Amino acid sequence: MISSIPAPLAGRVAIITEASRGIGAAVAIDFARRGCSHIAITYLGNIDAAKKVLSSINEISSDIKTALIRADVTSEMFGQDVVKAALSSLAVNHIDIVVSNAALSDTKTLQSMETHTKEAFDQFMTANVWSPFQLSLAAIPHMGRGGRIITISSVASRRPNVNPMVILGATKAASDSITRALAAAYPRRTGITINSVAVGPTNADALRMGMAKLPKEWTEALYVRVTAERRIAEVDDVTGVVSWLAGPDSKWVNGNFVPCSGGSMLELQG
Numbered sequence: 001m002i003s004s005i006p007a008p009l010a011g012r013v014a015i016i017t018e019a020s021r022g023i024g025a026a027v028a029i030d031f032a033r034r035g036c037s038h039i040a041i042t043y044l045g046n047i048d049a050a051k052k053v054l055s056s057i058n059e060i061s062s063d064i065k066t067a068l069i070r071a072d073v074t075s076e077m078f079g080q081d082v083v084k085a086a087l088s089s090l091a092v093n094h095i096d097i098v099v100s101n102a103a104l105s106d107t108k109t110l111q112s113m114e115t116h117t118k119e120a121f122d123q124f125m126t127a128n129v130w131s132p133f134q135l136s137l138a139a140i141p142h143m144g145r146g147g148r149i150i151t152i153s154s155v156a157s158r159r160p161n162v163n164p165m166v167i168l169g170a171t172k173a174a175s176d177s178i179t180r181a182l183a184a185a186y187p188r189r190t191g192i193t194i195n196s197v198a199v200g201p202t203n204a205d206a207l208r209m210g211m212a213k214l215p216k217e218w219t220e221a222l223y224v225r226v227t228a229e230r231r232i233a234e235v236d237d238v239t240g241v242v243s244w245l246a247g248p249d250s251k252w253v254n255g256n257f258v259p260c261s262g263g264s265m266l267e268l269q270g
């Protein structure tokens, strides 16, 4: 019997934003395992963590061409800059997969609904709505049939959120709306698919810091009791769904909000 290693992403060129840590890092490494030939990741300040991700990728295969891009999701030019830098650092003229994972969810910027400043509101909108929107628009002209854009959304997009998650949830809802609009506008001409993955509470730095700020009974109610298994996700619970969407088997899934939250949205599913 011939044994084979499944490599559904063989030869694909991928960009993953915010991939020095958390979900983005795990997705980048999973893409390497599944055969991507070119992987560009972005980070903000933690270059050591970002370099570790690239080392893990090259431990899987030293043939994978990688690129490290420093980019701030709160910058108005984030999307265009990332696409430009990825094409030039990877020395390619096309992109197959974009995982638009970067978002502002830093607990330092989360505020109460009643006292939220306009300045912080605008920063959230730029980072979580404008930047993924511009990233998609900048990438699409470089993508061909079979291309994939996957935006990492949140269960907070559809929940009646409580402080301090209200504005963060609203930005995710706005971004999901743009995902649907892009999917309606572009795939007919381009053959690419555009979806969002609605992640629930996941064990990554942003959530850990957020939990530390909230009273224990809140974190229990908000994050733990809501999933069917009564636990938060590990990043590996999420990567398989993103990788499946990035691959050929998901070709008829388009414009969707794909929940990946351990059943935490059961009550919203009617």
Ligand SMILES: NC(=O)c1ccc[n+]([C@@H]2O[C@H](COP(=O)([O-])OP(=O)(O)OC[C@H]3O[C@@H](n4cnc5c(N)ncnc54)[C@H](OP(=O)(O)O)[C@@H]3O)[C@@H](O)[C@H]2O)c1
Residues within 6 Å of the ligand: 018, 019, 020, 021, 022, 023, 024, 042, 043, 044, 045, 046, 047, 049, 050, 071, 072, 073, 074, 101, 102, 103, 104, 105, 106, 152, 153, 154, 155, 199, 200, 201, 202, 203, 204, 205, 206, 207
């Ligand atoms: N974790 C959850 O519970 C959860 C739940 C729902 C949705 N999500 C979504 O999942 C995505 C990833 O979140 P995560 O929890 O995996 O994050 P995380 O572990 O906290 O990772 C932080 C990442 O964001 C980068 N970063 C921080 N500030 C940035 C900025 N201003 N511009 C660009 N990059 C910046 C960091 O770069 P450095 O390492 O260089 O600092 C690092 O790569 C986000 O879209 C988030 O909204 C997460």
